[in-house]
Amino acid sequence: MIPHLWNDLEGTFFPESALDYMPESRLREVQLQRLKAVTALTYEKVKLFRERMDAKGLKPADVTTLADVSKLPFMVKTDLRDTYPYGLFAVPMSDVVRLHASSGTTGKPIVVGYTAQDMEVWKQVIMRTLYAAGYSRGDIVQNMYGYGLFTGGLGLHGGLEGIGATVIPISGGNSERQIMVMKDFGVTAICGTPSYFIHLIETAQKMGIDFRRDLKVKRGVFGAEPWTDEMRKYIESASGVKAFDIYGLSEIIGPGVGAECECQDGLHIFEDHFLAEIVDTKTLEPVPDGTEGELVITTLSKQAMPVIRYRTRDITAFETSRCGCGRTCRRIRRISRRSDDMFIIRGVNVFPSQIETALLKTESSLPHYLIVLTRKGGLDQMEVRVEITGEMLTDNVGAMEQLQKRFGKSIEQITGLHAAITLAQPGTIPRSEGKAKRLLDQRNLTN
Amino acid sequence: MKIRQISVFLENQPGRLAALCRTLADAGVNLSTLMLSETGEFGLLRIITPDADKARAVVEKAGYAVTASEVLAIQVPDKPGGLAAVLTALDPHQISVEYMYAFACRTGRAIMIIRFNDLDRAADILQKAGLKVINTANLFGP
Numbered sequence: 276m277i278p279h280l281w282n283d284l285e286g287t288f289f290p291e292s293a294l295d296y297m298p299e300s301r302l303r304e305v306q307l308q309r310l311k312a313v314t315a316l317t318y319e320k321v322k323l324f325r326e327r328m329d330a331k332g333l334k335p336a337d338v339t340t341l342a343d344v345s346k347l348p349f350m351v352k353t354d355l356r357d358t359y360p361y362g363l364f365a366v367p368m369s370d371v372v373r374l375h376a377s378s379g380t381t382g383k384p385i386v387v388g389y390t391a392q393d394m395e396v397w398k399q400v401i402m403r404t405l406y407a408a409g410y411s412r413g414d415i416v417q418n419m420y421g422y423g424l425f426t427g428g429l430g431l432h433g434g435l436e437g438i439g440a441t442v443i444p445i446s447g448g449n450s451e452r453q454i455m456v457m458k459d460f461g462v463t464a465i466c467g468t469p470s471y472f473i474h475l476i477e478t479a480q481k482m483g484i485d486f487r488r489d490l491k492v493k494r495g496v497f498g499a500e501p502w503t504d505e506m507r508k509y510i511e512s513a514s515g516v517k518a519f520d521i522y523g524l525s526e527i528i529g530p531g532v533g534a535e536c537e538c539q540d541g542l543h544i545f546e547d548h549f550l551a552e553i554v555d556t557k558t559l560e561p562v563p564d565g566t567e568g569e570l571v572i573t574t575l576s577k578q579a580m581p582v583i584r585y586r587t588r589d590i591t592a593f594e595t596s597r598c599g600c601g602r603t604c605r606r607i608r609r610i611s612r613r614s615d616d617m618f619i620i621r622g623v624n625v626f627p628s629q630i631e632t633a634l635l636k637t638e639s640s641l642p643h644y645l646i647v648l649t650r651k652g653g654l655d656q657m658e659v660r661v662e663i664t665g666e667m668l669t670d671n672v673g674a675m676e677q678l679q680k681r682f683g684k685s686i687e688q689i690t691g692l693h694a695a696i697t698l699a700q701p702g703t704i705p706r707s708e709g710k711a712k713r714l715l716d717q718r719n720l721t722n
Numbered sequence: 723m724k725i726r727q728i729s730v731f732l733e734n735q736p737g738r739l740a741a742l743c744r745t746l747a748d749a750g751v752n753l754s755t756l757m758l759s760e761t762g763e764f765g766l767l768r769i770i771t772p773d774a775d776k777a778r779a780v781v782e783k784a785g786y787a788v789t790a791s792e793v794l795a796i797q798v799p800d801k802p803g804g805l806a807a808v809l810t811a812l813d814p815h816q817i818s819v820e821y822m823y824a825f826a827c828r829t830g831r832a833i834m835i836i837r838f839n840d841l842d843r844a845a846d847i848l849q850k851a852g853l854k855v856i857n858t859a860n861l862f863g864p
């Protein structure tokens with residue numbers, strides 16, 4: 276199909292990855308054909324979508340070019356909640372072979388379903404994710420994503436088996452055992468959240484285990500939460516593990532929507548299955564390539580729960596250059612923030628990732644932290660609670676006060692805002708499963 | 723000569739100190755002396771115990787941030803100006819006291835725990851001045 280590529284990739288070519296290198300004109304043809312099909316399917320089977328199309332006076336036949344996608348109505352997270360549990364499914368339950376659900380922060384979770392073909396697609400996009408990060412048969416992979424209703428664990432698992440790697444389905448938690456398994460089982464690659472892996476690097480240090488000297492872990496794919504280049508630098512320098520960013524969300528398929536290649540310069544979207552748009556967060560109109568906006572995704576091949584123009588709330592931009600790896604599917608910039616994580620304090624937009632960057636400028640490893648917003652006498656206050664670790668602690672109260680001041684100064688330099696820093700005892704900031712909770716907004720807006 | 727001390731980070735909130743003491747008591751750690759040094763928002767609880775390693779392990783396992791350090795235990799002459807004698811002996815040597823606190827002693831000896839910026843030199847100078855620097859065995863001995 277694309278013979279000229281086979282020579283370049285000799286020895287490292289994996290058939291599943293061929294789609295990553297599809298000639299662009301062909302890729303757009305595939306996308307259009309699938310967009311038409313998924314619009315028709317969703318219109319026919321999903322009431323919510325049909326009603327919204329009808330309200331706009333639109334029919335599936337109005338989609339004649341890829342650009343026409345921008346005429347279609349959006350879907351948002353609350354749509355999944357409002358139609359809980361199966362309201363967005365487009366196939367009978369007898370065709371659904373798998374359900375996953377997200378841990379909703381409030382009220383009901385959201386439920387997603389997969390047909391047997393969806394499962395096959397999911398496996399393949401994860402295989403492409405893993406190949407892009409240099410995984411292959413022969414790797415012994417410790418999968419630290421949570422197994423269960425969360426899509427992370429089982430999603431990665433399917434692709435890992437697909438490439439023929441040896442999978443250790445360890446899930447998260449029990450840090451010392453994680454390190455022991457890494458060492459004793461000769462683990463060569465890992466999957467997990469970046470913040471948990473940073474915690475493991477510190478656990479290993481405490482156990483007297485040096486990643487480079489005592490372990491064989493060479494690469495890791497990390498996702499399920501926004502992370503920063505500072506975190507990557509820290510992971511790679513502290514552990515020698517090459518860290519790849521992966522992207523996905525349960526509403527679309529789970530992990531496997533996009534992935535970094537060896538160039539580590541943006542994430543390739545698997546465009547034959549996912550149509551990505553970037554829109555202005557206020558006008559919701561498409562922005563030019565290279566401009567930041569909210570990522571919107573349409574599933575092109577999903578059967579059980581097709582999703583049209585899903586607003587991810589993730590802020591990114593399309594990379595405009597060609598990637599050095601030769602893949603033709605477009606890249607988005609790594610997502611370091613989400614539009615719904617952003618908060619406004621005293622008229623200033625602040626993202627938790629900025630606070631993260633500030634903390635990492637002061638401490639080499641990211642402490643556990645929580646941003647608490649309150650309102651006193653009509654004025655918004657920002658408090659950042661930072662958990663002290665044994666490594667940060669010195670037997671000198673004055674030095675600890677200095678540390679507290681340095682955190683405050685660093686945050687002020689980056690955000691321009693004063694933050695009250697509270698040094699907290701370890702374990703006193705609540706952890707939510709898998710993802711770290713970073714923001715507690717206690718401002719009562721009626722006051 | 724030097725005595726091991728462990729320091730635990732505590733937030734200044736009701737119940738935090740009590741919880742830590744309970745953790746140590748439940749593990750059977752025998753506390754000789756405690757000293758809380760605080761800023762109003764947080765504090766460091768300094769602990770002298772014959773079981774320093776065990777205390778550290780217990781506290782760490784319970785999830786606290788802990789660090790170990792060394793201090794000197796000095797027997798202060800039991801007469802007026804006893805402590806002044808200790809400090810005066812160090813005066814010409816540019817050694818400063820970071821903090822000090824009293825050691826609770828069953829035998830009735832007056833012992834001060836002192837953290838100097840240079841422990842080895844301080845011990846040397848004090849001994850030459852005829853003051854008693856107490857080692858671990860002697861400190862916890864009968």
Ligand SMILES: [Zn+2]
Pocket residue numbers: 535536537538543598599600601602
């Ligand atoms: Zn690439």
